[in-house]
Amino acid sequence: MVDAIGSIFQRPNFLTFVIIFLWGFYIMVTRYNLVKKLIGMYLVQTSVIFFLVSISAKRGATVPVLLSTTETVQAVNYVNPLPHVMTLTAIVVGVATTGVGLALCAAIYRKYGSLDEQEILEKLE
Amino acid sequence: MSHQLPVILFLLPLFAAISMPVLCLKHRHWSHRIALAILAVMALVSIVNLYNVIEHGEVRYMFSGWVAPLGIEWVADGLSSIVLVLLSVLGFLGVVFAGTTSPKALDGRIVHYYTLILLLISAMVGVVFTRDLFNLFVFLEVAAIASYALIGVAGGRALFAAFRYLILGTLGASLYLLGVSYLYAVTGTLNMADMADKLPFLLSSKAVVGGLLFMFIGLGIKMALVPFHAWMPDAYTYAPSSTSPILASLVTKVALLAWVRIIFWVLSASIAIYDIPILLLVEIVGALAAVIGASLALAQRNIKMIFAYGGVSHIGIILIGIGQGNQTGFAGGIFYLLNDAVMQAALFFLAGVAFCHYGVRTVEDMARVGKQAPWLTVCLIIVGLGMIGLPPTGGFFGKWYIILGALDEGNYISVAAVLLSTLLTLAYFVKLFEGIFRQTTRSEVKYSEIPFSFKLTLGVTSAAILILGLLSAPIVQLILSHALPPGL
Numbered sequence: 258m259v260d261a262i263g264s265i266f267q268r269p270n271f272l273t274f275v276i277i278f279l280w281g282f283y284i285m286v287t288r289y290n291l292v293k294k295l296i297g298m299y300l301v302q303t304s305v306i307f308f309l310v311s312i313s314a315k316r317g318a319t320v321p322v323l324l325s326t327t328e329t330v331q332a333v334n335y336v337n338p339l340p341h342v343m344t345l346t347a348i349v350v351g352v353a354t355t356g357v358g359l360a361l362c363a364a365i366y367r368k369y370g371s372l373d374e375q376e377i378l379e380k381l382e
Numbered sequence: 383m384s385h386q387l388p389v390i391l392f393l394l395p396l397f398a399a400i401s402m403p404v405l406c407l408k409h410r411h412w413s414h415r416i417a418l419a420i421l422a423v424m425a426l427v428s429i430v431n432l433y434n435v436i437e438h439g440e441v442r443y444m445f446s447g448w449v450a451p452l453g454i455e456w457v458a459d460g461l462s463s464i465v466l467v468l469l470s471v472l473g474f475l476g477v478v479f480a481g482t483t484s485p486k487a488l489d490g491r492i493v494h495y496y497t498l499i500l501l502l503i504s505a506m507v508g509v510v511f512t513r514d515l516f517n518l519f520v521f522l523e524v525a526a527i528a529s530y531a532l533i534g535v536a537g538g539r540a541l542f543a544a545f546r547y548l549i550l551g552t553l554g555a556s557l558y559l560l561g562v563s564y565l566y567a568v569t570g571t572l573n574m575a576d577m578a579d580k581l582p583f584l585l586s587s588k589a590v591v592g593g594l595l596f597m598f599i600g601l602g603i604k605m606a607l608v609p610f611h612a613w614m615p616d617a618y619t620y621a622p623s624s625t626s627p628i629l630a631s632l633v634t635k636v637a638l639l640a641w642v643r644i645i646f647w648v649l650s651a652s653i654a655i656y657d658i659p660i661l662l663l664v665e666i667v668g669a670l671a672a673v674i675g676a677s678l679a680l681a682q683r684n685i686k687m688i689f690a691y692g693g694v695s696h697i698g699i700i701l702i703g704i705g706q707g708n709q710t711g712f713a714g715g716i717f718y719l720l721n722d723a724v725m726q727a728a729l730f731f732l733a734g735v736a737f738c739h740y741g742v743r744t745v746e747d748m749a750r751v752g753k754q755a756p757w758l759t760v761c762l763i764i765v766g767l768g769m770i771g772l773p774p775t776g777g778f779f780g781k782w783y784i785i786l787g788a789l790d791e792g793n794y795i796s797v798a799a800v801l802l803s804t805l806l807t808l809a810y811f812v813k814l815f816e817g818i819f820r821q822t823t824r825s826e827v828k829y830s831e832i833p834f835s836f837k838l839t840l841g842v843t844s845a846a847i848l849i850l851g852l853l854s855a856p857i858v859q860l861i862l863s864h865a866l867p868p869g870l
Contacts, residue, residue: 278560285549291545294549298549302556305559305560339572347519350520350523350524354555358548360534361534361541361548362545364537364541368538381542
């Protein structure tokens with residue numbers, strides 16, 4: 258038991274990822290304010306990006322550009338670029354989604370004069 | 383030239399979408415014609431592509447010349463080429479329909495509306511062709527963002543429905559991305575074929591099982607599978623009449639196709655995780671979706687709502703076919719997918735015509751217009767036959783092959799689920815027909831003849847339902863000979 262807890266704390270990054278993900282999910286599920294829901298959604302997206310960065314982090318490694326062509330390539334010395342590229346793309350996708358979400362929020366506010374989900378649902382009835 | 387066809391099919395709508403705001407700077411009404419022309423060209427190219435794939439085998443396209451496991455790979459095989467013909471033809475019809483029904487309030491923003499439609503279609507082309515798991519995520523999200531905006535343009539309730547779709551859809555996409563990154567952390571590859579080589583030895587790893595679970599739940603949200611379908615009926619009901627046919631017939635089907643790709647191309651048909659065969663899960667989930675979706679449809683009054691829940695139940699029927707794990711079941715499932723896309727398009731064209739021309743929203747309203755709407759009535763009968771699954775429509779043959787596949791495997795629960803959902807479908811169509819034919823109230827309003835674009839879309843989709851039925855043998859044969867996954 259103590260070992261299991263100890264092993265969790267040895268990987269603080271993954272613990273942080275789980276906390277951010279669940280926190281965002283909790284906000285999305287429990288809050289009635291639409292902007293808060295969007296914030297929760299953005300936290301979920303960010304946590305996944307954080308996870309991607311965590312799995313590709315490497316101590317003492319550098320960017321994957323060979324300094325000389327004569328030396329043999331040591332994979333240990335270079336960071337894998339692919340997860341970082343995925344991270345960048347995921348950030349762009351996340352920003353676009355949040356943008357559309359905020360635009361929808363603004364349009365909903367103009368239409369119903371409220372951002373509270375329950376108030377809007379009452380007006381929809 | 384022919385090996386460039388997949389990427390040409392993707393770039394046609396993409397370039398048209400990007401250049402649309404410039405081309406239509408002075409003349410807004412050009413946007414509709416440009417979209418029509420591009421999609422017509424795309425439909426022709428997709429047919430050429432299908433012919434090419436049948437004659438010369440699958441086309442592999444490596445972006446920038448990076449060979450498969452390193453670069454992004456697109457493959458035009460039988461399955462994706464068949465679906466692409468469907469996609470471009472239905473996209474074309476959807477744009478024809480949108481020309482008459484697009485929301486009046488759009489006015490100056492009509493150019494952006496068609497830009498979004500073309501963007502949606504090009505993203506779906508990407509989802510169909512790609513063999514890279516991360517690339518799939520990007521295209522799913524581009525398609526999803528375009529559809530949020532396309533639903534939201536109607537204003538009013540649609541805004542709220544689009545917002546809910548956005549929240550749930552993004553949660554789904556995040557889960558899918560999380561699953562992909564789990565699998566990437568374990569296997570170190572994103573290419574489907576490469577991952578298929580590495581995964582079978584890693585199935586005892588909790589990371590792989592967790593990753594697959596996240597991916598399936600994420601895609602399940604995108605394709606409105608039953609426990610996660612909550613966003614779909616609202617979104618498609620309140621979406622503008624001009625968009626809902628394209629969304630309902632294509633977006634969920636394309637996500638389903640991505641699921642099929644992952645099950646059969648990344649994993650394999652016979653795979654079992656912790657002694658549970660994965661196809662058994664697909665089949666059970668499908669059976670639940672088929673029955674629950676149809677029962678929910680029965681409880682609705684709004685006709686678009688009925689059709690949307692019908693779509694939920696048909697996703698289930700397709701999954702039952704896919705989950706049988708034999709050739710007949712798979713071919714039946716894919717054939718039913720083609721039929722279902724056409725039927726959903728036809729249903730939402732119907733609902734759009736009923737709403738835009740006759741002002742009909744609910745089953746009760748149908749009684750007002752019955753005799754004055756010959757096109758509506760005849761098409762509703764044909765689509766009804768297809769949805770229920772009576773010969774000679776495509777729906778019948780799809781269900782027939784699915785049931786044959788299930789009988790081969792001795793899965794009587796699947797057979798029962800298909801039959802039960804068929805009965806429930808019959809029940810809600812009887813409700814609709816009753817609405818039309820009972821004619822309790824005589825209508826005083828005289829309705830004019832419906833415009834040509836309505837006749838064209840209704841006519842072509844209804845004819846397609848019958849033709850798919852009449853040509854079911856060659857089409858299923860085509861699926862059996864060219865579109866089967868490896869190892870089935």
